[in-house]
Amino acid sequence: MANIYLMRHGKVSGVPALYGHTDVSVDRHIQCVLAENVEAKLSFSRVVTSPLIRCSELAQQLVERNSELSLHVEPEFMEMNFGELDGVPFEELGQLGDTLDAFSRSPIDSPLPNGETLSVFYDRGIRAWQRLVKNTHEDTLLITHGGVIRVILAHTLKMNWKAPELYQRLQIANGSVTHLETLPKFDGWVTVKSIGLSLTDIAPNIGD
Known part of the structure; x- marks a missing residue:
């Protein structure tokens, strides 16, 4: 058995916008508290x-705090690329606001201009996830994005990943942790233990 903790990054410092591939930072103090x-x-x-x-x-x-930890950077765990709307403040969208509304209502049918389609994003995320599960034999922390965590949950629970409700109504807060458990001996069987918990609501060392 191995635990995989899916952690969404902290609240970013940028103005309200769709942040996909736009490389916006989190305040240093917030990062320290999260760590x-x-x-x-x-x-x-x-x-x-x-x-x-x-x-x-x-x-x-x-x-840096624990030299015994191994670190792996995986580009396929990046957030969805929102194309021409990526990183643009909501208040500056103008007529593109209608495009965003259509995308929100049906992301599978209304892709954003020059953005990643939902199907490409889903396939990318699940490809990386299946590779991670296959190679996980030790407790692992995955630091990623809200969209990635949602598609992983949809895949694990056999939910409809095309449904807009998955992205609109499933709350995955900044800094929250979703706990999954995998059994490598049973062809990567994965169980969902908890979804979107605040770190303050987690008992210490739940992996022990």
């Missing part, structure tokens, strides 16, 4: 991270 809480509440020996700075900076802090 301290992760150390206090979770037990793991490997860190896997999206390369975007809002994730990788926290991963690097954790490794």
Whole structure:
């Protein structure tokens, strides 16, 4: 048995916008607090991270605090690329606001201009996830993004990953942890133990 903790990065410093591949940072103090809480509440020996700075900076802090941790950067765990809307403040969208509304109502049918389609994003995320599960034999922390965590849950629970409700109504808060358990001996069988918990709500060292 191995535990995999899916952690969404902390709240970014940018103005309200769709942040996909835009490399926006998290305040240094927030990263430090998250690192301290992760150390206090979770037990793991490997860190896997999206390369975007809002994730990788926290991963690097954790490794600096504990030299026994291994670190792997996986580009396929990046958030969805939102194309022409990526990183644009909501208040500056203008007529593109209608495009965003259509995408929100049906992301599978209304892809964003020059953005990644939902199907490509899903396939990318699940390809990386299946590879991670196959090669996981030790407790692992994956620092990634809300969209990635949602598609992993949809895949694991055999939910409809095309449904807009998955992205609109499933709350995956910044800094939250989703706990999955895998059994490598049983062809990567995965069980969902908890979804979107705040670090403050987790008992210390739940991996022990």
